[in-house]
Amino acid sequence: xxxVTNHAAGPRLVWPKGARAPRLLLPGExxxxxxxxxPDPCLSAWEAAGEVRxxxxxxxxxxxxxxxxxRGRPSSGGEA
Numbered sequence: 866x867x868x869v870t871n872h873a874a875g876p877r878l879v880w881p882k883g884a885r886a887p888r889l890l891l892p893g894e895x896x897x898x899x900x901x902x903x904p905d906p907c908l909s910a911w912e913a914a915g916e917v918r919x920x921x922x923x924x925x926x927x928x929x930x931x932x933x934x935x936r937g938r939p940s941s942g943g944e945a
Contacts, residue, residue, distance in 0.1 A: 867899075869900075890917075
């Protein structure tokens, strides 16, 4: 998955992998899309011209393998 951001003055059409229709990106809009493995010539030209930015979407953060420690129940203040 890639994050595509439109920096052009006008809208840009990006065709995600497996989509039936292209996705319209308005100026300043970003979208996370699955792009085809083969580079799109229009998208490559727009990226080279600085009109769009294509960057890898960071994956989810890894979970901490250590279980959370329980500190016990909070006291109600009435215990002596």
